[in-house]
Amino acid sequence: MTIICGKCEKEMKEVELKEYEFEEGIILDNVRAMQCPSGHVTFTEEQADILEQRTEDIKTHAFRFIRSISKSARSLVIRIPSDLAKYLDIDEKSKVEMIPLSKKRFLIEVK
């Protein structure tokens, strides 16, 4: 089965994307997709079904924590709940990178 890119009309191949944000704020990793040589991405019906299911699973099972920010010297401190620390396998020696995504959102990536 050949799939042609709707934007540049080149032939698309199945690839595995390292990360893909199928729904805002929910980033999936190792996503099977169709990609053309120009980098346009689309999904077969089967791939889209899987992405929808994975997104749904995250929304259903993700745990959320709301924490207040406190102050330490000139910096602000967010406490990481122990359950989350355990899940992320981080402790007081871990390093994280903080990346602002917008005025309302930032990503903390475990290094």
Ligand SMILES: [Zn+2]
């Ligand atoms: Zn294309």
